[in-house]
Amino acid sequence: MAAHDLSMQLLRERELLEMLLFKLDEQQMLLATGRNRWIRHASTEIERVLAAMPTVALSRDALVVATADEWGVPEATTLRELIEAAPNDGWREVLTGHLTTMTALADEIEQMKQINEQRLRTAIRVSQETIAGLGVPSGEYTPSGDVVRDGDARLLDTRM
Template identity: 40%
Template sequence: MSANELSAALWRERELLELLAFKLEEEHLLLTAGRTRWLPYATREVEQVVERLSGASLARSIAATTLAELWRAPHDATLRQLIEHAPDETWREILTGHLAALTELTGQIRELRDGNERFLRQAARSAEETLAATDGLGDRYDASGGQTASARGGDLFVKDL
């Protein structure tokens, strides 16, 4: 493998990270719009991109390990270490560009992921508070569909004994 192959693997990983950022942004838009009907589809798409990223990451690792041997870097060299061991300025610049783009994309993804998680936690907390506020209010229904005075909070149906 050559530096060209590592660069191609890094490009592929960058494309998948951009796709992941897009999918997380879609998920965020669905959440904020209250369009939860489509949320399972968006979540599945995020998971599919993450799975593809795993394969791309493996391909990048293999290319990096092979290149590390060629450039006399540690066999488990990071991208930063490969930059330090690059034989010429051109490859240092190319790999530095990849590193900067990957760092920026992972930061964006982390921010989107954390924002979506916060939104989901807030929505769950709001739903719990709403349920707690309505607990014990109003009439309940028995097995025949008739109304009965609520004797116990939290029961939606009261069985005929």
């Protein structure tokens, strides 16, 4: 019975990871389109999902221990160790599926997080430069925030 509860808990954890990935993707789209007005709300939603993670992980760990006890494997303290000690191929396959999916989601989340952090830093820098240059031409920027050319007026582009 503990193994079934563990599988259900792992499913809930996967759904939480998918929600986090969705919220990070949503944040990335807002950043890419310059809709900075909603960034604060997207960040708040990401924080809510992250706040739920420790509780879910603690529940998972408790169920891993309970399942290990039920299967007579007291030394199993991680999901990976529990998979190795599974009493049959069915449980090994189910738990491996959860672990594989959660690992892939974690990798995607890390990549998305890094991209978003870079875009947030760029947005902050562009905003600071804009504020600092109020009344002074600020030039042109690429979608990634790099300066294309300075703010000098030109009749003819001499960079050809």
